[in-house]
Amino acid sequence: METQASVKIRNEWDIVQARQLGRELSKEMGFGQVDQARITTAISELARNIYLYAQNGEIDVEAFGKVGRIGLKIISTDQGPGISDIRLVMQDGYTTSGGLGAGLPGVKRLMDDFKIHSQEGRGTEIVAIKWLR
């Protein structure tokens, strides 16, 4: 199973579009209601981070299979300022925008796997996976 879709994030309407992608794909893949809500919310948070901090980026969602397991992968990429201290942003309660942006720790808790790569001045890539149980 390989399904893939992506949305460019440039304004707040694109956040809704990205959510919609996640909602549809997670439902189609057979995730339960709670996991559907987790996936949709994680996408919304990641898309908002792009909008708030990078202004320009992309959310990709894909269904993929790996050694007998099926998962939904969210890839968030942007060409924003990057994150200088990843340990700091992964602390609960850390925010630079008065609580509007997502806590990345929250997104990590919503998903099963979470990886972040960032280079100052180049951008950030986050890959998060939810496995179908």
Place this chain on the structure above:
Amino acid sequence: MRIPILKLYEYLLITIQVELDDRTAIQFQEDLLDKIHETGAKGVVIDLTTVDMIDSYIAKILDDVVKMSALLGAKVVLTGIRPAVAITLIDLGINLKGVPTSLDLEKGLEKLQQELEG
């Protein structure tokens, strides 16, 4: 897009049945405060039965509108939060501390009535 706000005696009722984008959410905040000011409503029920996800932004808008309404003398109760939404909010680390909630619209109205009479 505007979210309709219904007046019922001294209460205002809102049921959110659209996908909440940022603009709609902010517009709703303003509309509700205007309506409280205009009608002198003492209680507000915001029903979230059909809302399938609340992210940190929407949670903040809801949290704020409860506090803003309190400044105008109106009590707000959130009703109908789905189990999946409750689980997701706690996963995210959002607890909406101090925000009154009830299981459904009916219980929300009862809660308001008790608080306003008591």
